[in-house]
Structure formats: C-alpha cells, structure tokens
Amino acid sequence: MVSSMKSCWKVVALAFFITCLHFLSGSCVEFDVGGKKGWAIPASKNESDFYNDWASKNRFKVNDTLRFEYKEDSVLEVSEEEYEKCKSSHPSFFSNSGDTSFQLDRPGLFYFISGVAGHCPRGQKMIVKVLELPTPPSPPPQSSSDSDTSSASSHNTHAFGSATLILLLTLPFAAPLNFV
Ligand SMILES: *[C@@H]1O[C@H](CO)[C@@H](O)[C@H](O)[C@H]1NC(C)=O
Numbered sequence: 001m002v003s004s005m006k007s008c009w010k011v012v013a014l015a016f017f018i019t020c021l022h023f024l025s026g027s028c029v030e031f032d033v034g035g036k037k038g039w040a041i042p043a044s045k046n047e048s049d050f051y052n053d054w055a056s057k058n059r060f061k062v063n064d065t066l067r068f069e070y071k072e073d074s075v076l077e078v079s080e081e082e083y084e085k086c087k088s089s090h091p092s093f094f095s096n097s098g099d100t101s102f103q104l105d106r107p108g109l110f111y112f113i114s115g116v117a118g119h120c121p122r123g124q125k126m127i128v129k130v131l132e133l134p135t136p137p138s139p140p141p142q143s144s145s146d147s148d149t150s151s152a153s154s155h156n157t158h159a160f161g162s163a164t165l166i167l168l169l170t171l172p173f174a175a176p177l178n179f180v
Pocket of ligand 1 (some may be wrong): 062063133
C-alpha cells in the first residue's frame with residue numbers, strides 16, 4: 001500500500017517534471033512578426049525601431065518560429081555587418097513567398113532585413129535574441145542512490161521554472177500525509 005502510494009507520487013512528479021521541461025524547451029511557440037502590421041516598412045520615421053521594439057517585448061527560445069507575413073517584399077537573414085549596412089549579397093536565408101516561417105534553431109542573435117531596396121533603411125529590419133537553454137542540473141557528486149524524493153528535488157529546483165519549484169517543494173510535504 002505505502003510503496004504503491006510512493007511510486008504513484010513518483011509518476012506524478014515525473015509527469016510534471018517532463019511537462020515543465022517540455023514547456024521550457026518546447027518548440028510550440030510561433031510569433032507573428034510585427035503583430036497585426038506584419039512585415040512592412042514602419043509607418044513613420046518615429047517608428048524606425050518598430051521591429052526591434054516588437055522583438056524586445058517577446059522572449060524567444062530555441063526552436064520557436066518567426067512568421068513573417070508581407071506583400072511584394074522579402075525577408076533575409078544576414079550578418080550583423082550586413083544588417084548595419086542594410087545590404088546583403090549572400091544572405092544565410094532568403095524568402096519572398098509572402099508567408100515565411102523561420103525557425104530559430106540556435107541561441108544567440110538573428111538579424112533580419114527586407115531585401116527590397118530602400119525598405120531596410122526605413123526601419124524594416126529586426127534583431128532577435130534567442131535565449132540560452134536552462135542548463136539541466138547535474139547530479140550531486142556523492143549521490144546516495146536511494147530513492148529520497150525530497151533530497152533529489154532540492155537539487156533540481158533552482159534550475160527550473162516556478163511551476164516545477166512549487167510542485168517539488170510541496171511533494172515532500174504532501175506525500176507523507178497519504179501514508180498516515
Ligand atoms: C529543436 O529541434 C530539433 C529538431 O527538431 C531537436 O533536435 C532539438 O532537440 C530541439 N531543441 C530544443 C531545445 O527543443
């Protein structure tokens with residue numbers, strides 16, 4: 001009875017843990033670049049930072065997708081230097097399909113410009129910063145390999161999101177109640 005309860009809790013904990021990991025590193029977020037405006041020349045000179053303002057309001061993770069929607073335009077992924085110059089002869093990515101999905105496949109900076117002459121200098125350009133992954137916790141050096149959930153959880157908590165934190169903190173307190 002007690003042992004089945006215990007393993008039940010472990011399954012629940014594991015399920016939550018995996019869910020949180022998936023949430024933190026998940027590939028499910030798609031961002032519509034520029035919101036309703038899409039990918040186009042900002043309306044006025046005052047808005048020349050329109051796309052960087054938009055980007056700074058979002059948190060991008062590895063494997064998230066940027067969706068560019070536009071008409072008679074194009075999107076190029078370029079180097080920082082080319083971004084500054086608003087010019088690229090060999091972009092690492094080019095699309096002019098009108099509806100472009102771009103996967104952010106690594107952490108770090110991505111530079112995008114419009115390939116249409118005159119558009120980038122008027123603000124149709126964007127830097128996207130993709131966050132580093134949270135590093136998975138390494139097991140404690142002199143780990144006693146018994147199945148002590150409470151000590152295992154305290155080693156893991158700091159590296160993960162608050163949902164995991166709350167779950168793992170409550171587990172050791174919640175579990176014994178069921179065994180009384
Ligand atoms: C991103 O996707 C690739 C391929 O689908 C996968 O191998 C990789 O593990 C993913 N990375 C993250 C952090 O989800």
